[in-house]
Amino acid sequence: MTKPLKIVVLAKQVPDTRNVGKNAMKEDGTVNRAALPAIFNPEDLNALEQALRLKDRIPGTTVQLLTMGPGRAADIIREGLFRGADGGVLLTDRKFAGADTLATSYALMQAIRKLNPDLILAGRQAIDGDTAQVGPQVAEKLNWPQITYAEEILSCNGERIQVKRRLERGVETVSAPLPVLITVHGSAATCRSRHAKQLLKYKRAKTLSEWQDAGNNAYGSQLPDYLRITEWGVADVGGDEQQFGLSGSPTKVKKIENIVFQAKESKRLTASDVDGLIKELMSNHTIG
């Protein structure tokens, strides 16, 4: 029988940058970032699915979510619980704020050391930054090997894991020893939906801060464990404070330019103009 795995899935709550509708646009034609809905980063859901498949296959395997963000990012953990995860940790502290990928990976690494998993799965990249840097940086900080752009975990015998990777020019199958960090590509299987039983069980799960905000200060004694979402700050994960947040971030933003959707003169045509257009394009050698 295969040894059960302790899996941690790295997940991020992101603004949905993919479909910026009219109501998310400011009058000057730029995007109002605050108006975008906060969602579970899509490729992190692909990663969660790969983790849940291992849990289905290998009895005793547990899946924990780890996310860093403000208090409302606890939504991500609840969403993961509804879909089949066993628990989660929210890293939240003002000292984590302003982190670039390097400082983010440092904070995640400190938390991961406490969780002590055999396997880490993460989405390839988050749609707000599209950097794909945090996964490999966490792996380096743990001194673990990394497998990026995974499309499917083919097998795991508790010692080694075999993974199919999606590359620009094809596919590659690799085998790596555990522990290892794997980033999952969007071409991997989509995540299963919420499970009614899990939803009922976890819908009231909250972090300590959320319980306090809800006026329930009896967090310590009354509640069953599964309704407590772990919340860690800098003091809980330890480490060198200079390496968290803004002070741990070598990159600085010098300038932000908003893209303005400029109106440009364009010729409006209808179906009856098509023939004329094609002739024009042929005469000026755009086509033909």
Added chain:
Amino acid sequence: MNNILVYCEIESGKVADVSLELLTKGRGLAVQLGCRLEALAIGEKLSGIEKELVNYGADTVHIADDARLYPYRTLPHAAITIGVIKAEQPQIVLFGATSIGRDLAPRVSSALKSGLTADCTSLEIGDHSDTKGNTYKNLLYQIRPAFGGNIIATIINPEHRPQMATVREGVMKKEPLNVPKAAEIRKVDVKQYLSDTDFVVEIIEQHIEERKIDIKGAGIIVSGGYGVGSKDNFKLLFDLAAVLGGEVGASRAAVDAGFADHARQVGQTGVTVRPKLYIACGISGQIQHTAGMDQSAMVISINTDAAAPINQIADYAIVGDLNEIIPKMIKSYKENSK
């Protein structure tokens, strides 16, 4: 003087286009900074590879040649890159924003605790003054779209060296030197950087396919969005592309819906294209898409929605059903060509 180092990708004995683009850009930056341009090539059987690297402007070429270094694996390439950077102390290190570059660069930056900016579309040299009154001369401005392409951010690393960036393929031109020059070729002593634990990941099977679909090189692109409606309807686009001698592209929404292959995706998370003619069919024109095609010489949109944002960047906005318009275009083209 601290130089500029370019990590060069070598595939089947050839230097990747993106690496030649980076060398071309790097030598411009090196002139501005008054430093030298260094190239790092890691792989096996690399003899002769230095010629092309020098041809594109490298003043120094570091060659790490070992049978275990091809095909690419993260850990050994990272160990050598980190080792060479520590020895050479470059001020700037550039990688292609490819499967390899985006796997390797973050690993290297984490080990060096240096800043890294992903997927740059432009690099410039400039100064910076912060609010504390510190002034920094000749920083690398790393310019990239962010936030789903809704903003363009300029990122700098004032305090940390090297300044590292991955640069998107195809956005910078590649140009060999007009006049060949002499360069220094140095062999990297790979054994001092590698250990057995760098080889724990094994490649079992590799299925390298030359990219069959190459929309980047196409002069004419017929591109479809979610509005095309189905994979079946995409056939119309293929017909038009075949007639015009072009390629078929797609928006992220169309790829996500399974209408088209990911390799055809144009936009922020796909490829950037600059054809002479871009025909956008049933594409609404999200910035995430237009970021990858707004440099096209001419844009024609076909959309039932006269208010679609794509029409604002289109030179010709045909308002109508693509199922009617595209067959008309094909018919008209065939009738008028001799």
